[in-house]
Amino acid sequence: MTGMKPISIALIGNPNSGKTAVFNQLTGLNQKVSNYPGITVEKKIGMGTFSDGRPFRILDLPGTYSLVPDSLDEQIVSEQTLNWSLDLDRPDVIVAVVDASNLRRNLLLVTQISDLGIPVILALNMADRVHHDISDDMLTGLENGLGLWKAIPLVAIKGKGFKELKAELQSVGEKTAVRLPVYAGLDKEAFHPLETWLTSELGFPRDWCRAQALRLVCKSGYSDLVRAQLEKIGHSAVENWTEFMSIRDSIRSQTPNWRSLPAGDAGKRYAHIDAVLTKIKWGSDDPLNRRSRSERADAWLTHPVLGPLIFVLLLVFIFQAIFSWAVVPMDWISQAMDWLNAGLHRGLPPGPLRDLLTDGILAGVGSIVVFLPQILILVFFLTLLEDSGYMARVAFMLDRFMSRMGLHGRSVLPLMSGYACAIPGIMATRTIDSWKERLITILILPLMSCSARLPVYALMIGAFIPNQKIGGIFGLQGLTLVSMYFLGTITALIMAKVFSRLIRKEKTSSFIMEMPPYRIPLMRSVGNQVILRGKLFLKNAGKIIMAVSIILWFLASYPKVDSGSGPVNNIERSFAGTLGHVIEPVIRPLGFDWKIGVGLVTSFAAREVLVSTLATMYNVADEQDDVLDLRTALRMDTDPATGKPRYSVLTALSLMVFFVFAAQCMATFAIVRHETNSWKWPLFMVTYLTVLAYLASLVVYQGGLRLGWG
Amino acid sequence: MDFQLIIVLAIVLLAVPYAWSQIRAGWKSGDSNHHCDHCPANPETDSSDRKGRF
Numbered sequence: 001m002t003g004m005k006p007i008s009i010a011l012i013g014n015p016n017s018g019k020t021a022v023f024n025q026l027t028g029l030n031q032k033v034s035n036y037p038g039i040t041v042e043k044k045i046g047m048g049t050f051s052d053g054r055p056f057r058i059l060d061l062p063g064t065y066s067l068v069p070d071s072l073d074e075q076i077v078s079e080q081t082l083n084w085s086l087d088l089d090r091p092d093v094i095v096a097v098v099d100a101s102n103l104r105r106n107l108l109l110v111t112q113i114s115d116l117g118i119p120v121i122l123a124l125n126m127a128d129r130v131h132h133d134i135s136d137d138m139l140t141g142l143e144n145g146l147g148l149w150k151a152i153p154l155v156a157i158k159g160k161g162f163k164e165l166k167a168e169l170q171s172v173g174e175k176t177a178v179r180l181p182v183y184a185g186l187d188k189e190a191f192h193p194l195e196t197w198l199t200s201e202l203g204f205p206r207d208w209c210r211a212q213a214l215r216l217v218c219k220s221g222y223s224d225l226v227r228a229q230l231e232k233i234g235h236s237a238v239e240n241w242t243e244f245m246s247i248r249d250s251i252r253s254q255t256p257n258w259r260s261l262p263a264g265d266a267g268k269r270y271a272h273i274d275a276v277l278t279k280i281k282w283g284s285d286d287p288l289n290r291r292s293r294s295e296r297a298d299a300w301l302t303h304p305v306l307g308p309l310i311f312v313l314l315l316v317f318i319f320q321a322i323f324s325w326a327v328v329p330m331d332w333i334s335q336a337m338d339w340l341n342a343g344l345h346r347g348l349p350p351g352p353l354r355d356l357l358t359d360g361i362l363a364g365v366g367s368i369v370v371f372l373p374q375i376l377i378l379v380f381f382l383t384l385l386e387d388s389g390y391m392a393r394v395a396f397m398l399d400r401f402m403s404r405m406g407l408h409g410r411s412v413l414p415l416m417s418g419y420a421c422a423i424p425g426i427m428a429t430r431t432i433d434s435w436k437e438r439l440i441t442i443l444i445l446p447l448m449s450c451s452a453r454l455p456v457y458a459l460m461i462g463a464f465i466p467n468q469k470i471g472g473i474f475g476l477q478g479l480t481l482v483s484m485y486f487l488g489t490i491t492a493l494i495m496a497k498v499f500s501r502l503i504r505k506e507k508t509s510s511f512i513m514e515m516p517p518y519r520i521p522l523m524r525s526v527g528n529q530v531i532l533r534g535k536l537f538l539k540n541a542g543k544i545i546m547a548v549s550i551i552l553w554f555l556a557s558y559p560k561v562d563s564g565s566g567p568v569n570n571i572e573r574s575f576a577g578t579l580g581h582v583i584e585p586v587i588r589p590l591g592f593d594w595k596i597g598v599g600l601v602t603s604f605a606a607r608e609v610l611v612s613t614l615a616t617m618y619n620v621a622d623e624q625d626d627v628l629d630l631r632t633a634l635r636m637d638t639d640p641a642t643g644k645p646r647y648s649v650l651t652a653l654s655l656m657v658f659f660v661f662a663a664q665c666m667a668t669f670a671i672v673r674h675e676t677n678s679w680k681w682p683l684f685m686v687t688y689l690t691v692l693a694y695l696a697s698l699v700v701y702q703g704g705l706r707l708g709w710g
Numbered sequence: 711m712d713f714q715l716i717i718v719l720a721i722v723l724l725a726v727p728y729a730w731s732q733i734r735a736g737w738k739s740g741d742s743n744h745h746c747d748h749c750p751a752n753p754e755t756d757s758s759d760r761k762g763r764f
Contacts, residue, residue, distance in 0.1 A: 351714035356721065423739075544736075547729035554722045605733055666736035 006047070006055035007172055008089070012077065012113055013097035014106050015063030016516050018125040020044075021156035022097050023060040026166070043076055050170050059091065062430075067112045068215055068222050068262070071410075071433040075225065082229050084116060085204050085212070093119045093149065093172040095165070100124040100134070100153065101517070103282060107273045108266065110146060117205040119149040121168055127153035127161065129517070132283075141280030146273075157522055188261070190254045191217065194247050201237040201244075211265075216244075217251050218262050294517045298393065307397045315485065318381040320478030322374045322458070323467075329373035334629065337366040341627045356553055358627065359619035364549025367615030367630050368541050368608055371455040372534060378451050379533045380526065382420050387521035391416050396515065405493045406500025411441040415492065418448030419485070422668045426675055440499045442672055443685050446663050447492035449485050455608040456659045457484055463631035464652035480656075488660045491692070545612050548602055552576060552613055556620040571621045590658065590694070591651040591701040604664045650709050654701040661693035 009026075011019045027046030044060040061080060062073035069075040084090045096113055098106035103124070114120050122142060127134055134153045142151040150168045154161035187210065194213040198204045204212060216223045223244075230238045237244075252258050277283060301307055341358050348354040385391050395412035402409055410432045418425035425445045432438040449457075458481075465480045556577070561570040571577050579601070580594030587597050595617050599610040611630070618633040637646040663669070663686045672682040 349714075351712065352718040353714035356718050544729065544732040547725045547732060550722055550725035551729055554718075605729065606736070666733060667739045670737045670739070 004054055006057040007050075007093070007169070008091040009056055009058040009169060009172075010080075010084075010091040010094045011058065011060045011097055012094055012109065013063060013123075013125075014065055014099065014109060017063060017097045017099045017106060018154075018156045019060055019063065019097045022095065022123060022125065022154065022165075023058060025156055025159055025162050026058055026169075043080065050166070052170065054170070056169070065109060067109070067211075068219050069225065072430040072438075078222070078225060079229050081113070081116060082226060083233070084118065085208050086202060086233070086235065088233065091118060093121060093169065095121045095123050095169075096148075097123045097125050097156075100127045101129040104270070104273055104277060107146065107276075108269055110148075111269045111273065112211065114147050115205075115207040115211045117208065119172060120147075121165070122146070122148045122151040123156075123161075123165060124151060124153045125156050128155045128158075138280045138282055141276065142282075145276030145279065157525060188214075188255065190251050194244075194251060197244060197247055201240060202235070214261055214265055217248050217255075218258055223248070294389075294515075297518055298515070301390070302393050302397055307393070311394060311397065314385075316474060316478060316482050318378070319481040319485070320475050321381070322377050322454075322481065323461075323475060323477045325377055326373035330370050333366075333370045333372065337362060337370070337627050340366075341625075345625050352557070355557065355620075356550065358625075359557075359622075360549050360553025360616055361546055363619035363627050364552070364612035364616040365541050365546050366627060367611050368455060368545050369538065371458055371608075371611075372537055374458050375451055375454055375537055376530050376534055378454060379420070380530050383526045383529045384521050387519065387526065389516040389518045392516050402493075402496075405497045407437065407440060407493070407496045411437065411496075414441055415445060415448055415489075418445045418450060421450050421452075422446050422448065422665065423671055426668070426671050429675070436503050439676065439681065440496050440503060442675060443499060443681070443688075444492040444495045446665065446668055446685065446689060447488045447495065447661065449488045449660060450607075450665075452607045452665070453659050455611045457481055457656055459611050459614075459630060459634075460652035460656050463634045464647070464649045484656050484660055487657065491661065491696075495688075495692075540606070544606050545609060548605055548609050549612050549616050552598070552602060552616045553620060555579070556617050571617060574620075576617065589702065590697040591648075591654045592658075592697075593646055596655065600658075600662075600664075604666070606666075607659065607664050610659075648709075650701055650704040653704070654697045657700050658693045658697040661689055661696055663689035663693075 011023055013019045023044065023046060027048050043062070046058045046060070047055065048058070049055050059080075061077050064074040064077045066074070067078055067081055069078040080089075094113055094116070096110045098110065110120065110122060124130075124134065139151040139153070142148060149172075152161055152164050152168065154165065191210070191213045194217065195209040198209045198212055198216075199206075212226075216226060227238065227241060255261070301310060341362055344354060344358050344362070348357070385394075391413065394416060395409070398412045399409035402412055411429070414425040414428035414431075416425075417428055422445050425448065426442055429438045429441045429445070432441060461477050461480050465477050468476050470476055470479065555575040556571050558574060561573055572581075576598050577594065580598040583597035583601065584592075584594040587600070592600070595614060596610075598617065599613040602613045603610040614634070615628070615630045618628050618630060618637075622628050622633070634647050635645070638644060639646045669682050669686060672685055673679060676682065
């Protein structure tokens with residue numbers, strides 16, 4: 001079967017209809033799925049083979065409500081469908097994924113897709129949320145009424161209905177695609193010359209010509225997109241574009257109401273959908289009760305006063321849990337490290353190799369791995385918030401506030417994603433149609449504290465913030481952690497306001513977001529996310545952190561100093577010590593010493609490397625055989641000149657504030673360069689964030705000293 | 711030279727290009743793979759190099 005042309009399958013649907021869950025089920029891949037719109041913002045391709053050995057290629061496209069694009073992610077779908085109509089990468093079958101509990105609205109896109117003349121399989125996803133049986137007659141009615149190859153009920157996240165879907169996909173190519181009579185767009189006589197031109201110049205199918213003619217006449221932006229795409233692929237029709245323009249202008253002059261025609265077209269399509277749904281008695285017992293439960297919950301959860309209060313309390317609870325729930329597993333990891341350390345000391349003779357393994361690798365990697373439970377707890381709660389649909393409510397609550405700060409409502413979900421990682425957040429800004437608003441969102445996104453900063457916060461809080469309750473309920477450590485997240489978020493909004501004044505907007509865009517219903521998250525799905533993140537965290541610890549720990553151990557251990565009785569470690573005079581002392585004058589006003597200075601340099605490889613750097617340096621300096629507890633080492637470290645503790649609560653706050661703002665992430669820099677297609681914006685971003693970090697730390701430390709907190 | 715020191719030097723010399731390759735991978739992960747290798751909350755987004763099977 002090798003060498004056969006793969007069957008090409010495309011997935012299309014509205015945002016949050018579950019395309020990626022279908023993609024994952026079909027390919028066995030593990031793309032991120034969640035319960036809010038805009039998870040997929042670029043096309044993704046999966047390959048595989050059918051059970052009979054035939055290969056297939058499956059394309060997952062971003063969610064869109066219409067084939068006329070408003071934003072970059074929707075443009076990807078429009079360009080793709082345009083290519084298909086020009087016979088480029090035309091799929092053998094389209095799987096139109098729809099939310100079965102909101103079928104009417106989802107079917108508008110399906111009617112547009114079926115104009116392409118490509119067999120369409122309707123995947124009625126979330127069929128378990130439809131409060132009536134989906135009978136065979138209903139499915140047949142949908143197939144006949146909408147000109148579909150097949151309609152199949154699915155529950156993608158549970159893997160239900162895929163046996164039938166796979167069987168249908170396998171049969172594609174064995175049968176001739178039968179085009180059934182369906183609604184074929186608004187028929188206006190004035191448009192016929194353009195339909196003829198499209199047929200002769202571009203070879204579009206009949207129904208697609210009619211639909212495209214309407215879009216090309218009524219949406220100037222769409223005709224620009226088509227022209228750009230034709231130029232991109234070197235199509236000869238571009239040479240006759242003036243002919244197209246004159247036909248278009250002629251139609252516009254003959255049709256005074258041409259601007260309102262797309263609405264009329266959508267109205268006719270909906271009328272057709274309504275007729276089909278009425279005929280098959282779909283939704284006669286509409287799930288109003290289920291919807292009203294979500295709406296009743298929203299009355300509290302998105303209440304103008306209670307909603308934000310509940311959100312803040314929820315965050316306080318989560319960050320409290322990060323500290324209190326992780327104590328026992330963190331102790332286990334520390335004990336495992338001690339056991340390994342003791343084993344290495346027993347098994348190896350004294351010497352540089354043993355020192356490298358214990359003071360370098362074990363101390364460096366172990367100091368990061370110990371934070372694994374806290375990372376997993378954070379990921380667990382973030383996944384719960386996303387999958388339950390609550391994150392979309394947070395976006396809704398913040399929308400009005402965002403627009404006051406010069407941001408787009410669509411910016412909220414990318415910013416929320418930034419709490420986990422800036423990269424998917426920056427990718428998700430593709431859903432923002434205004435370039436300037438998108439740029440502002442990209443520039444402020446690194447201010448949302450990603451989970452890579454958690455080890456730094458947790459180390460400093462664990463070492464210097466007392467574990468005590470405030471008001472008998474809230475833990476001081478959890479509140480400190482929450483305040484770091486809020487500091488980043490509030491600064492992000494202030495910077496958005498500043499940037500919106502500096503960067504002029506070309507237009508004000510609207511924000512319409514479909515509110516997903518509340519769902520009880522699938523524990524299997526949440527568990528998979530937590531395991532996946534745990535694996536990545538450990539993989540990272542075994543790669544970049546281990547490599548940096550080895551190098552740093554060497555730099556902190558050499559050159560040895562002659563003590564008279566032989567060479568000994570003197571970290572102050574080592575390579576790392578020398579480097580640290582060069583940096584120290586610059587960072588001294590922030591309350592940082594040379595050791596933190598070295599950590600700031602190494603943390604450009606990855607933020608959490610600061611923790612492993614400090615751990616390695618303290619263990620190199622320590623004469624004892626045990627692996628030092630870094631929190632204790634930081635607390636006990638004294639300045640030999642004054643005899644006073646080297647670090648204080650103020651130092652910890654200053655360092656955490658520095659990490660809230662500083663832009664030490666290579667991947668973020670790279671993706672900003674990629675997404676803005678320039679060096680100017682990523683360089684500007686790093687510069688302003690570094691200046692902000694320095695100034696904020698300076699204010700915290702020097703201000704604290706003036707207030708006598710040092 | 712001390713045997714342990716020779717091994718240590720070899721490990722350190724290997725670690726330098728490896729660390730550099732990891733830093734470059736960090737750049738690549740953002741620039742072309744659109745995800746963050748260094749971030750624990752990174753969604754796994756490889757889509758074309760793994761094969762699914764019906």
